[in-house]
Amino acid sequence: MEKTITLNNGVTMPTLGFGVFQVPDSEQCETVVREALRQGYRLIDTAAAYLNEEAVGRAIKASGIPREEIFVTTKLWVQDASYAGAQRAIDRSLSRLGLDYLDLYLIHQPLGDVYGAWRAMEEAYHAGKVRAIGVSNFEPDRVQDLMMHNSVKPAVDQIQVNPLAPQTAAVDWLLANDIRPEAWGPFAEGKTGLFTNPVLVQLADKYHKTTAQIMLRWLNQRGVVVIPKSVTPARIAGNTDFYDITLTAAEVAQIAALALPDSQFGNSHDPENVKQLGSWTLDI
Numbered sequence: 001m002e003k004t005i006t007l008n009n010g011v012t013m014p015t016l017g018f019g020v021f022q023v024p025d026s027e028q029c030e031t032v033v034r035e036a037l038r039q040g041y042r043l044i045d046t047a048a049a050y051l052n053e054e055a056v057g058r059a060i061k062a063s064g065i066p067r068e069e070i071f072v073t074t075k076l077w078v079q080d081a082s083y084a085g086a087q088r089a090i091d092r093s094l095s096r097l098g099l100d101y102l103d104l105y106l107i108h109q110p111l112g113d114v115y116g117a118w119r120a121m122e123e124a125y126h127a128g129k130v131r132a133i134g135v136s137n138f139e140p141d142r143v144q145d146l147m148m149h150n151s152v153k154p155a156v157d158q159i160q161v162n163p164l165a166p167q168t169a170a171v172d173w174l175l176a177n178d179i180r181p182e183a184w185g186p187f188a189e190g191k192t193g194l195f196t197n198p199v200l201v202q203l204a205d206k207y208h209k210t211t212a213q214i215m216l217r218w219l220n221q222r223g224v225v226v227i228p229k230s231v232t233p234a235r236i237a238g239n240t241d242f243y244d245i246t247l248t249a250a251e252v253a254q255i256a257a258l259a260l261p262d263s264q265f266g267n268s269h270d271p272e273n274v275k276q277l278g279s280w281t282l283d284i
Ligand SMILES: NC(=O)c1ccc[n+]([C@@H]2O[C@H](COP(=O)([O-])OP(=O)(O)OC[C@H]3O[C@@H](n4cnc5c(N)ncnc54)[C@H](OP(=O)(O)O)[C@@H]3O)[C@@H](O)[C@H]2O)c1
Pocket: 018, 019, 020, 021, 022, 045, 046, 108, 136, 137, 158, 159, 183, 184, 185, 186, 187, 188, 189, 190, 195, 210, 212, 213, 227, 228, 229, 230, 231, 232, 235, 236, 238, 239
């Protein structure tokens, strides 16, 4: 993929973004988002649940980059997954970010009254408060059901995709349905020593890249938007530099073969997990 793609509603989206999960410290978040914008990132991925929308908003303002050149994504937390909840949550996110529109608004989890939430999101979309709406952590069957019973089709599904969880079937299904897959945890947060995995190290040596860059290009070549997170300036810069290599089909398959049977981030089908996420209430 090139540096931008067109979503199913005609909106242009960068194929590389900067994620700010687990950067709760406000000053640090503002600093790293400013650094990311300085290094050329033009998509910032936050969420109401990350508790750093205000810092992201300050960094955008301080960057001096025209608003229309930055693609801002935020997400609806489970406690607001209802019609009235989503209406309120969108306005609150806009106010914390200091923006008058969002580029992409996602339902963070397939939990709660997501149908009510989607109707409020459709209204916000038609009112111009949000340029595109989508989902996150929805498996294809849930996306299919949402599409069938509503009028606006999700533009994006943000799901975990990385060498330990290649998500081949889900990515193929989303692409075939013109819904853009976006990878959270593109490095699986380095779990199982992924940054020093021998397969990735060998490819990094071959292409004179880092293992992080190999993982990003692997996702990008498969049509998946990436939003790596880092608070380290050298990594923030390095994670932008992957567009100039092309992995062979055999290498793409070799990386996909690193898949593990279980997610490194818990089992979303476990009722205990659902209970935990569904009762996690935040002051937002
Ligand atoms: N929708 C969802 O449910 C969901 C869930 C999780 C994440 N997300 C989104 O996806 C974004 C990315 O996922 P993530 O933050 O979970 O994990 P990630 O991007 O896979 O990994 C981040 C980790 O990798 C390290 N790292 C980054 N670049 C590196 C490099 N070049 N070399 C070595 N280490 C490197 C970072 O360390 P340092 O920071 O110390 O440099 C950090 O520990 C999030 O920030 C968030 O926006 C969404």
